[in-house]
Amino acid sequence: MATITMAPAGADALLGLYKRAPVELVRGEGVELFDADGRAYLDFTSGIAVNALGYGDPGLRDAMHAAADGLIHVSNLFRTAPGEQLAARLVELSFARKVFFCNSGAEANEGAFKFARKWARTTEGAAKTDIIALRGAFHGRLFASLAATDRPTYRAPFRPLAGGVSIVERDIEDLAIVLDADTVAALVLEPVQGEGGVRVLDHGFVREVRALTRERKVALIFDEIQCGMGRTGSLFAYEQIGIEPDMLTLAKPIAGGLPMGAVLMSDQIAAAMNAGDHGTTFGGGPFVVSIALHVLERIADPSLLTHVTSEGSWVGSQLRAISDRTCRVRAIRGVGFMWGVDVGEPAGDVVARARDAGLLVLTAGDHTVRILPPLITSHDDLARGLAILEQVL
Ligand SMILES: Cc1ncc(COP(=O)(O)O)c(C=O)c1O
Structure with missing residues (x-):
């Protein structure tokens, strides 16, 4: 008779990669989560920028039920309508002409890096392969996206990281030295750095970066995985800067909590890609994409974006007032519904006290709530x- 190995009970069977809070969440409604004892928490984390529509949203639930009556998955070997519709809608609403769907943020960035390399190699020659990221960046935990992530503790255990990826200061003069037209394929940046401490990049700096990357024929990739899809008050953060990237990556909120990523790109980048150059089994499957179509229409609704813009600037003013009233706050940064508060103690301690008081917030580095x-x-x-x-506080 076969021996059945029982998994250890409870949390012991999960790989210990996360410092999980000692709270078991079982239910959500609106902007509140409830633990197993029925205690309510006001959620200011959105599942790390994922749950843009909160919890138990009736429209999202209906979209899921309707999608469950259709196909769940067929692979990318066949056409399916939802993927074609979502790509067309994203093209209508953005600078992009083509879209690639995948399953997560890191996977979207890895795809964008590959597309940039193929484009640069095809148009300019075999040596144009380097990827540049900025100080404070977070682009994911896979090999190339980790190499583009500026967090020593995430990088150190996994060296050697993917080659040909470097981190440069957020400084136009440094970039002018590093962005060699013969060797650099792409520059990737988050218009608002999330994990790196909620840093809104100076719009003038980003416009200079755009001019420099155009001059040197370097693909400019905007990672809007955290700051895109309405979080800054416009559907995409680049709209507020007044320039367009060559590629833009999305994930987190795009499919209402289901895993999904996307790379939006210009005609020129798309023209360098051929069938078989890249791929994914699950990306763009009809179920998940049907949900993303619903989420996109909800977030692109001008009344929601106006709400984020006006309430977001009110949140900023309130945080500044709190900062004036307490010596515990060192700095405030942010835009829309994305704010960082530098505190003079470990941010994790503030997060734990807030949780005890019924509010869920996050850290972004050691001293930023x-x-x-x-x-x-x-x-x-x-x-x-x-x-x-x-x-x-
Ligand atoms: C800006 C940014 N890029 C990439 C990622 C990686 O996304 P994922 O965790 O879905 O791989 C994240 C995740 O926090 C992010 O904030």
Whole structure:
């Protein structure tokens, strides 16, 4: 008789990669989560920028039920309507002319790096392969995306990282030295660095980067995995800067909590790619994409974007007022529904105290508390969360 090995009970069977909070979440409603004891938490994390529509959204639930009646997966060997519709809609709403779907943020960035290399090699020659990322960047945990991520503790255990990827200061003069037209294929940046401390890149700097990358024929990739899809108050963060990237990566909120990523690209980049150059089994499957179509229409709704813009600037003003009232706050940075508060103690301690007081917030580095409320959070709930934050500071 075969021996059945029982998995260890409870959390012991999970690989210990995360410092999980001692709270078991079982249910969500609106912008609140509930633990196994029925205790409510106001959620200012959105599942790390994923749950833009909060929890238990009836429209999202209906979209999931409708999608479950259709095909779940067939592979990319066949045409399916939802993927074609979503790509067309993203093209309509952005600078892009072509879209590639995948399954996560890191996978989207890895795809974009490959597309940039193929484009640069095809148009300029075999030596144009390097990828440049910026100080403070976070682009993911796979090999090339990790090499483009500026966090020593994430990188050190996995050296040697993917070659041909370097980190450069957020400084136009440094970039002018490093962006060699003969060897650099792409520069990747987050218009608002998320994990690196919620740093809104100076728009003038980004415009200079755009001019320099055009001059040197370097593909400019915007990683809008965290700051895109409405989080800054426009559908895409690049719209506020007044320039267009050559590629843009999306993930987190795109499919309402289901795993999905996307790379949006210009005609020129797309023209360098041929059938078989890249691929993925699950990417763009009809079920997940049907949900993404619903989420995109909801987030692209001008009334939601106006809500994020106006309430977001109010949140900024409130955080600055809190900072004036307490010596615990060192700096405030952010835009829309994406804010970082530098504190003079380990940010994890503030996160734990906030959780005990019924508010979920995140860290972004050792001394930054990060808030990423669902985009649907009302004025009153924002005020309630900020009051708790002030109290725990
Ligand atoms: C800006 C940015 N890029 C890439 C990623 C990686 O996304 P994923 O965790 O889906 O691989 C993240 C995740 O936090 C991110 O914030």
